[in-house]
Amino acid sequence: MYATKICNWIFFLLAVTTVWTSHAETIELPEEELATESVLPVFDKPRGVLNRAVITEGRFEVGGGVGLALNEPFYNPMNFYIEGSYHFTELHGLNIKGLFLMDGLSDYGEQLKTNPNLSPKFDASEAPQPKNIVLASYQLTAFYGKISLTKKSVMNLSLFGLVGAGMVGLNSGTQLPALNVGFGQKFYFSSNLALRLDFRLIGYSGPDPTSQTLDPSDNVTPDEGVFKDEIFFNTYITTGVVFLM
């Protein structure tokens, strides 16, 4: 619920900022002066953009937002996160991200636990489950461009790829090593403020809840050690706001 509110707030912010930047002049130009070619001018050292509106080199970036685990069957897929990045150059950077996963079960997890027609029932909350994920990733900004969303204004965007490692923290306190790979996009409202969307695949080896029966009627929480290890590949999509400092 809380996460949904944050999401709404972010989209509101995006809409409002877009309106703020939508102040294009309306112009009438002689027909012959309008562009007739879509080819690029030739330079001996061609550069796509100069005097960039958004300069990231040597700057820190902080932000936060909400996310969703796309393939989480048992637990609440919602999460919120904070992150920080440092851009060594316009291309290369380091990103550190902390994901805090929401308590509770997913709709399916809840059904498995409480559905009266199901026997035996399955209470995934009795198994050790990820509570937080901390990842350090190398970030390669492969593309910096612009996009016209409203036909009257233009906003900058960048596309990046990520690869890195980190730790998945379970509610039992156990820390498990994890690897992640992903990509994302930033839409800049100004030279310092952007909406950031990330998609990540996080892989780790952890306790498999389905390796035990976990019947809630047993009233016994199994020890973490009894669960078999399984390799998980979870996909997370996150969206939030970042500030360049």
Place this chain on the structure above:
Amino acid sequence: MRKILLGLMTFSLLLTPEVSTAKDLSSTVRGPRASDILADPVEELNQVLDSSYESEPIVVAQRSRKSNSRRRSQGSGSDLINALRLAKQRQYKDASIALFQLSHSPRYRSKSMQIKYILGLMLFQMKMNQVAAFQFIRVVKQGRNKYLKQAIEKLSLAADFLGDDTLLNYAISRVKVSQFPRVHRDMLYFRIGEYQLRNKAYSQAAKSFSRVQSNSSIFPTAKYHEGLAFASANKTKSAIRAFEELIESRSNKGVTDPSRVAALIGRARAAYQAKLWDQAITFYREVPRDTEMWHDTLFESSWAMVRSGRFRSALSNFHSLHSAYYEGFYLPESLLLRSIVYLYICKYEEMDKVLGLFNKIYKSVFVKIDKMLDQRPKPAVYFNEVVRVIRDYKLNGDDMDKGKYQIPFLVVRRILQEGDFQNSYNYIKKLLDERKRIQTMPADWKSSAIGKYSNRVLRTRLVKARERAGRQIRSHLETIKNELFDLFEQEGFIRYEMINGKKELLKKKISEKELPTEQIDEKSSRDYYIQNGFEYWPFRGEYWLDELGNYHYVGTQACN
């Protein structure tokens, strides 16, 4: 107000438009372009730079050559027959060794022209054009011999390949077109035309160029030069016609065909020269954006726009031209022209900024050039400095420290566009190629008299060519210095006019005089309009390559 406008017209005319005549784009059509030079491999540039420091003892080498030739010339009488047999068998390497020895033998003095001519042919076949040319020159210089005609022909071909004007002029001065083989006659007409053009015999030059057959590989270049010759003779209609013929002949070669594009810009320049401003603007717009020459149209068409009173359009062009993409380009006049347009529309603040920018950039350029010229270095120093800039640019691109050179970067870029320097630079490259070819020859050839002689010839030619290129650079620096001096003077006038304009404006404000309602450029409506699928948005300070040339100034004039 009328007085001010008249004054402004005077000042705009003070600036001599660079496009008043069609330019010599010969290098654009055939030779290397500035961008080509900047795109040379770094190794090659290093070679150009390093080898200029070589100075081997030429006198010693000459002595050894003489003693060698003397020793070896004491061979049997069948030496010449053997050498000719080798030549017939296309054993150029061995034939050249033998022939060179025989050419210095007193026993074959009566046949020395034949030997030298055949030696030249051998070297020509081995693609040693410079060394070959020297053999042909000897035959030509001697005069009365039956190899004269062939030697002139071959000399012309070697000189054409090398792009060496001196050799070409020499060959042309001796040649009769009717005696020249038909197969190479187009080249000869073209070279004669070039010679006439250089000597300002424009009508004759146009005639010579027009004699080049349309199926010849040099037809596009010749046709372009024909247009150029007409334009130089102020026959703008004929010039436009010649350029249009070239455009037509290249219609199936693609939009960006260099010859076609050169003709397009030539036609626009000719129209400008004929003061057909609107037509010139239209012609300039036909130059494709994805070509090297398009950059020139930005500035040149701005002149046409100013002349036809299209200030808004001119300012649109200036926005592209004064973007970060052109920081390394030498464009002082465009800044002054922009300030004049601002003066016309009473945008004094912008005008002040533009004049400030002009001073900021070009004062330091002027000071550097002045300092270098004052030091009076040897010509080779100028050349080495330019090559150093080219090499560093190639290595580091725009990240290079552009301030550390004795010749400012943007001036170097300008010099690279000059036809005479391009020709010299190209010639040096050809000599270096030839020297490389010699270095890859077998050891016995290299250590032979002809090998040593060839090396010596090339070394000397390289030194001389570098010196000539250096002198050309110095001459261009002097021209630029004088040009900047004039422009600074004009900047002073323009600034005075700006202050005067401000004063007049204040006076009017104070007296609350009734002002005319219709203003310059006021007819342009700025209502909502988005056409042809393109989208427009306000400029926010970021320059994009795909937006270059598509900026539109939408401000209004501020004259009250």
